[in-house]
Amino acid sequence: MSDGTGGYHAHHDMGGEPAGPVDRSTHDYAFWEKRVDALMVLLSAPERGLLRVDELRRGIESLGAYAYDRMSYYERWIASITNIMVEKGVLSQAEIDARIADLKARGVGRP
Amino acid sequence: MSVEHSHGHDHDHAPPPDQDGPWSDYQYLETAVRELLIEKGIFSNDDVRRMIERMDSRSPARGAQVVAKAWSDPAFKDRLLADGRGAVEELGIDIEPVRLIVVENTAAEHNMVVCTLCSCYPRNLLGLPPDWYKARAYRSRAVREPRAVLAEFGTELPDGVAVRVHDSTADMRYMVLPRRPDGSEGLGEAELADLVTRDSMIGVSLPKTPA
Known part of the structure; x- marks a missing residue:
């Protein structure tokens, strides 16, 4: 998008953009959101070194403007963490897809 | 699932914490990734629990x-x-x-x-x-x-x-x-x-x- 000076900046780089009022309502983090946060901290711990904060951000920023605006904060995080784990060969997309199918087949996550 | 999230709707987001399921695609993704990382020995279930306890203590x-x-x-x-x-x-x-x-x-x-x-x-x-x-x-x-x-x-x-x-x-x-x-x-x-x-x-x- 234009930065008003004839240049362009990436979607996430929103400092100075016009925007509406600050919505001060907050939510308690769901347990799955805390687990996403824990995954990031564990993967980035020095003894593992599998994910750095700048890598997480690069993954979030490359989700694209459409997704960025529609996904919640920890949805962006788990999407980025997953993509980076696949990029690094720690996990494969096939095994992730298979595990999700297995969870659904077992009825996990249904009320 | 893909995590490109390029589809033109947004029904698959996580429900509020006080709402009974079903899980969103991202909750399934989190569970799949976490389980696989634990099975590969990257970290343990206990590590995850301890990390959340530490987070909650701050x-x-x-x-x-x-x-x-x-x-x-x-x-x-x-x-x-x-x-x-x-x-x-x-x-x-x-x-x-x-x-x-x-x-x-x-x-x-x-x-x-x-x-x-x-x-x-x-x-x-x-x-x-x-x-x-x-x-x-x-x-x-x-x-x-x-x-x-x-x-x-x-x-x-x-x-x-x-x-x-x-x-x-x-x-x-x-x-x-x-x-x-x-x-x-x-x-x-x-x-x-x-x-x-x-x-x-x-x-x-x-x-x-x-x-």
Whole structure:
């Protein structure tokens, strides 16, 4: 998008953009959101070194403007963490897809 | 599933925590990734639990303890402003291995903190950031019209007070050292800490005044 000076900046780089009022309502983090946060901290711990904060951000920023605006904060995080784990060969997309199918087949996550 | 999220609808987001399932695609993704990482021995289920317990144990009370100490002990305040991380470690608080810059509010200058690019925040001192800190309105406007944003938080500053906005990065975190309230002379550190709010350490509001 234009930065008003004839240049362009990436979607996430929103400092100075016009925007509406600050919505001060907050939510308690769901347990799955805390687990996403824990995954990031564990993967980035020095003894593992599998994910750095700048890598997480690069993954979030490359989700694209459409997704960025529609996904919640920890949805962006788990999407980025997953993509980076696949990029690094720690996990494969096939095994992730298979595990999700297995969870659904077992009825996990249904009320 | 793919995580490109390119479809033209948004029904698959997580339900609010008080709503019974079904899980969103992202909850399935989190569970699949976590289970696989545990099975590969990257970390254990216990590691995840301990990390969440550590996260839950952090709150703005830690930051308030640091502020109250700085208000009570001028030498500590000097060290805190010179080397935030070192001073916080003196108090036995575990702190992220990134630079911590503490900025002091005075009669002439008010500081506030934002992360325009994402959500960097002194989590070890304040806990997880509030939702508005991570959302578009605050990130966009804090650097362009900070006084208007402050007014939305009910914070009106005299015209002569300069406002400085600090934009965090992945490598450095900011915390505001609020101005010690008038009428707080003679209070002990614990009573002083009760006056310090999360928002006053982000710099969007002022500390409470003594009853």
